Amino acid sequence: xxxxxxxxxxxxxxxxxxxxxxxxxxxxxxxxxxxxxxxxxxxxxxxxxxxxxxxxxxxxxxxxxxxxxx
Numbered sequence: 001x002x003x004x005x006x007x008x009x010x011x012x013x014x015x016x017x018x019x020x021x022x023x024x025x026x027x028x029x030x031x032x033x034x035x036x037x038x039x040x041x042x043x044x045x046x047x048x049x050x051x052x053x054x055x056x057x058x059x060x061x062x063x064x065x066x067x068x069x070x
Contacts, residue, residue, distance in 0.1 A: 008016070
């Protein structure tokens with residue numbers, strides 16, 4: 001078996017470089033987002049939704065009681 005040394009053209013290498021750089025940029029953005037989520041820098045977590053959930057549960061209970069009393 002003969003082994004060929006495959007050489008890519010400058011255009012191919014430039015295309016590969018662009019693909020790799022784009023993927024690195026996307027991965028860095030995702031990493032930054034995950035770090036922010038874990039450290040809660042933006043403080044837009046689910047803490048503020050707990051009260052809304054309680055209101056929804058209370059509303060459902062009230063509706064059920066009203067339907068039973070009719």
